[in-house]
Amino acid sequence: MPSLTLLGQSALSGVFIGALYGLLGLGLTLSWGLLRQINLAHFALVFLGAYLSYQLAAAGMDPLLTLALVAPGFFLLGAGLHWLLARFSVSPLNTLLVTFGFMVMIESLIQWIWTADFRRMETGYGDVRWRLGELYVSLPELLTFLIAAALASGVWALLRHTDLGRALRAAAEDAPVAAAFGVNEKRLALLLSGACAAFAAVAGVCLALSHTLAPGQIYAWIGVVFAAVMIGGLGNPLGPLAAGIVIGVSEALTMALTAPAWAPLVSFTLLIAILLLRPGRVA
Amino acid sequence: MKVLAFVGAGAVLAIVPFLGLPAFYESFLYLVFHWIVLATSWNLLSGYSGYFSFGHAAFFGAGVYSTAVLAGKLGWPFLWTLPVAAAVPAVLGVALGAVVFRLPALRGELFALITLALMFVFATIVLNTPLDGGPGVYMSAVAVPKLAPSVSGSFYLLALVLALGSVAISYAVYQSRFGTGLFAIHDDEDVAEVMGVPTLRYKLAALALSCALAGLAGGVYSVFVSYVTVSETFSGWLALNVILMAALGGTRHWLGPAVGAAAVTAMTYYFTTSEYAVAGRALVGAIFIVVILFMPNGLLGRFSGRKAFAREKQKELFKIEPSRPGPILAVRGASKAFEGVQALAGVDLEVRRGEILGLVGPNGSGKSTLINVVSGHYPIDSGSVLFEGRELAGEAPHRIARGGIARTYQIPRPFGRLSVLENVALPPMFGLGALHRRAAEGEAWRWLAFTGLEAKAHRLPAGLNLHERKFLELARALASRPKLLFLDEVLSGLTPTEIDEAIRLVRAIREQGTTIVFVEHVMRAVMELTDRVVVLTNGRAIAQGAPREVMRDPLVVDAYLGAARA
Numbered sequence: 001m002p003s004l005t006l007l008g009q010s011a012l013s014g015v016f017i018g019a020l021y022g023l024l025g026l027g028l029t030l031s032w033g034l035l036r037q038i039n040l041a042h043f044a045l046v047f048l049g050a051y052l053s054y055q056l057a058a059a060g061m062d063p064l065l066t067l068a069l070v071a072p073g074f075f076l077l078g079a080g081l082h083w084l085l086a087r088f089s090v091s092p093l094n095t096l097l098v099t100f101g102f103m104v105m106i107e108s109l110i111q112w113i114w115t116a117d118f119r120r121m122e123t124g125y126g127d128v129r130w131r132l133g134e135l136y137v138s139l140p141e142l143l144t145f146l147i148a149a150a151l152a153s154g155v156w157a158l159l160r161h162t163d164l165g166r167a168l169r170a171a172a173e174d175a176p177v178a179a180a181f182g183v184n185e186k187r188l189a190l191l192l193s194g195a196c197a198a199f200a201a202v203a204g205v206c207l208a209l210s211h212t213l214a215p216g217q218i219y220a221w222i223g224v225v226f227a228a229v230m231i232g233g234l235g236n237p238l239g240p241l242a243a244g245i246v247i248g249v250s251e252a253l254t255m256a257l258t259a260p261a262w263a264p265l266v267s268f269t270l271l272i273a274i275l276l277l278r279p280g281r282v283a
Numbered sequence: 284m285k286v287l288a289f290v291g292a293g294a295v296l297a298i299v300p301f302l303g304l305p306a307f308y309e310s311f312l313y314l315v316f317h318w319i320v321l322a323t324s325w326n327l328l329s330g331y332s333g334y335f336s337f338g339h340a341a342f343f344g345a346g347v348y349s350t351a352v353l354a355g356k357l358g359w360p361f362l363w364t365l366p367v368a369a370a371v372p373a374v375l376g377v378a379l380g381a382v383v384f385r386l387p388a389l390r391g392e393l394f395a396l397i398t399l400a401l402m403f404v405f406a407t408i409v410l411n412t413p414l415d416g417g418p419g420v421y422m423s424a425v426a427v428p429k430l431a432p433s434v435s436g437s438f439y440l441l442a443l444v445l446a447l448g449s450v451a452i453s454y455a456v457y458q459s460r461f462g463t464g465l466f467a468i469h470d471d472e473d474v475a476e477v478m479g480v481p482t483l484r485y486k487l488a489a490l491a492l493s494c495a496l497a498g499l500a501g502g503v504y505s506v507f508v509s510y511v512t513v514s515e516t517f518s519g520w521l522a523l524n525v526i527l528m529a530a531l532g533g534t535r536h537w538l539g540p541a542v543g544a545a546a547v548t549a550m551t552y553y554f555t556t557s558e559y560a561v562a563g564r565a566l567v568g569a570i571f572i573v574v575i576l577f578m579p580n581g582l583l584g585r586f587s588g589r590k591a592f593a594r595e596k597q598k599e600l601f602k603i604e605p606s607r608p609g610p611i612l613a614v615r616g617a618s619k620a621f622e623g624v625q626a627l628a629g630v631d632l633e634v635r636r637g638e639i640l641g642l643v644g645p646n647g648s649g650k651s652t653l654i655n656v657v658s659g660h661y662p663i664d665s666g667s668v669l670f671e672g673r674e675l676a677g678e679a680p681h682r683i684a685r686g687g688i689a690r691t692y693q694i695p696r697p698f699g700r701l702s703v704l705e706n707v708a709l710p711p712m713f714g715l716g717a718l719h720r721r722a723a724e725g726e727a728w729r730w731l732a733f734t735g736l737e738a739k740a741h742r743l744p745a746g747l748n749l750h751e752r753k754f755l756e757l758a759r760a761l762a763s764r765p766k767l768l769f770l771d772e773v774l775s776g777l778t779p780t781e782i783d784e785a786i787r788l789v790r791a792i793r794e795q796g797t798t799i800v801f802v803e804h805v806m807r808a809v810m811e812l813t814d815r816v817v818v819l820t821n822g823r824a825i826a827q828g829a830p831r832e833v834m835r836d837p838l839v840v841d842a843y844l845g846a847a848r849a
Contacts, residue, residue, distance in 0.1 A: 098571075
């Protein structure tokens with residue numbers, strides 16, 4: 001039996017990795033739940049954002065400041081993607097396939113520019129860590145958690161309590177009817193799709209702060225983030241964060257209690273159990 | 284003819300290893316066949332029935348490790364492991380399906396997710412148990428049977444047999460009653476079940492077939508690569524690749540996945556071996572996007588409608604039995620509640636053989652719920668439904684349909700991707716007669732002529748107007764030659780002339796011996812057509828009798844107009 005400190009530290013790191021799952025899942029759940037687009041390219045955009053901020057940080061910029069440059073550009077990319085999908089009225093399943101194509105293209109672009117080698121962002125951030133009793137918290141982890149929580153609750157409040165949010169939800173429910181009531185659903189969808197891509201940029205910075213980057217790593221995140229998105233309920237901005245943390249903590253504790261290789265069993269058995277027992281909870 | 288072409292193609296391809304080509308060609312073609320098997324097997328379940336699996340690698344991997352453990356670790360002869368490599372994934376698949384396919388909430392995206400999760404569970408178990416244990420399994424010592432002059436030639440032949448077999452199975456399913464059932468499940472599973480398709484059994488069979496073929500491909504592949512690891516075997520990549528191939532070729536065509544697999548494998552192979560590997564990958568991505576945008580149904584999409592059989596005169600196949608005494612349907616104390624709303628509160632009614640019974644009542648009085656309960660779509664809470672003396676409560680809807688009960692839907696629910704002819708041919712395949720496709724289409728023509736839809740037989744239902752779609756519902760219900768037919772507001776939304784036409788049809792149906800329960804708001808039609816009327820309100824039958832008397836009953840007038848009338 002490992003010590004309590006080790007378990008506590010594992011649980012804490014589980015919370016932080018879960019926050020990153022949630023941050024990656026935020027854009028996915030919104031575009032899937034509200035626009036019916038299953039956007040695989042989101043994962044590639046996250047990595048593209050991570051590499052861009054890695055490059056800018058290498059040139060001496062503060063990693064968080066790089067967002068000011070990257071996020072607006074990504075907003076345009078996201079809006080452009082939606083324009084394309086809407087222009088050809090691509091079915092939900094086919095959005096998966098089209099964005100898969102984009103994912104492969106972006107991955108190739110990344111590999112062409114930055115090669116397949118591992119890259120690590122060098123900043124002062126990684127060295128900053130605090131002691132909390134027996135436990136340690138590092139600055140990148142804390143930043144990721146705070147950003148994920150702030151973005152998710154911000155989007156939640158926006159959807160819940162503003163006219164813009166109500167219009168978005170109405171358009172998601174039934175676009176033609178919303179349009180008949182004066183909601184400009186086409187413009188809203190462009191806006192939302194752009195915002196999702198901008199969230200990918202944010203997730204990218206957090207990823208670059210805490211993880212080593214390689215183009216092939218893009219695919220490693222798909223399974224677990226999709227799980228978080230679906231457990232959290234499509235279109236619910238707080239869902240991926242909450243589900244991500246549950247998955248992260250259960251993975252981390254399994255790693256501490258048994259062999260690290262057993263970790264996926266817990267999270268995915270959990271997912272299967274939730275799907276079988278409470279299918280209404282998801283989607 | 285097709286069989287001959289198929290055998291011919293197989294024979295020509297089987298010569299290749301004996302031509303003395305460089306091993307490179309044989310290995311490349313091996314890969315093409317390998318992916319044809321995987322894409323085609325995925326499509327049998329996912330393309331045909333619409334249950335998208337993201338976890339195809341789980342079943343492929345089960346095959347890989349069956350052979351790896353038996354041949355690599357326990358020393359079985361390679362070919363003897365292949366039946367196991369097919370059986371293990373099939374059993375695992377059926378076990379999964381037996382649980383998952385019973386839950387209507389797990390359709391679509393959630394089925395995809397659960398299969399993906401299952402893949403990770405399999406991977407973790409294999410990785411942490413002696414099946415693999417971490418270092419991977421070396422199989423270089425496994426002897427490869429000498430089927431051709433070279434080792435690569437032997438693998439070529441094995442994969443060729445599997446690929447031809449998969450495509451042949453895909454074709455046979457596509458043309459069969461089984462395939463029709465899967466297509467119907469894809470378009471509207473609930474309606475398919477009510478029309479007599481044994482949906483659970485079909486989904487399980489398709490999944491088992493799909494898993495077995497993927498497992499076979501895995502078994503051969505494990506010896507081909509001679510070293511297998513968990514991370515290479517159980518990867519989401521595999522599912523993405525086969526989905527890509529199937530979608531590129533066309534999921535609704537038997538040959539689509541094979542065409543897609545050949546195209547994608549050739550492109551990937553060409554580019555990864557050239558000096559522009561990275562640019563090549565990007566180009567594959569771009570081609571993929573363009574194809575999906577401009578050909579959303581895949582390369583073979585425009586050819587994917589099945590060819591109808593030549594129209595031939597259908598002889599009389601079976602007659603509805605002459606009437607026996609006693610009611611055909613007896614409902615006793617039927618109750619059904621939805622989250623507290625009592626839709627049926629103990630309904631008692633009898634339907635007499637050969638009559639047209641009008642079932643009327645205000646909106647929300649329980650008419651449609653009663654149909655849904657009798658047809659088995661909703662399980663009944665309490666009470667009994669006796670059809671010709673047989674208890675229907677608790678029966679699966681497809682068994683009820685086979686007993687001779689048919690229904691129409693108030694809002695037409697045709698199978699959107701089957702032609703009008705195929706829509707009408709489906710019930711005779713799965714109803715009382717259990718006809719084969721050819722005979723069922725002959726039967727369908729009769730009912731298309733009866734409802735005046737012959738000219739539209741080869742269109743998709745989307746090309747019909749409302750009145751034609753209502754008649755399609757009617758033709759589809761009649762084509763099963765039901766003993767008892769529920770007509771759920773077939774007249775609503777029709778013009779007065781169309782109503783007259785429909786009334787004529789309903790009379791003609793009864794002349795053939797079918798008993799009819801007629802749910803309708805158009806009172807003129809109720810008065811003209813029905814022998815008796817039952818009035819439902821708030822989930823109870825409050826009056827029954829001859830139409831004119833019942834409609835004068837003060838209780839009935841209250842129910843319709845409210846008690847406060849002056």
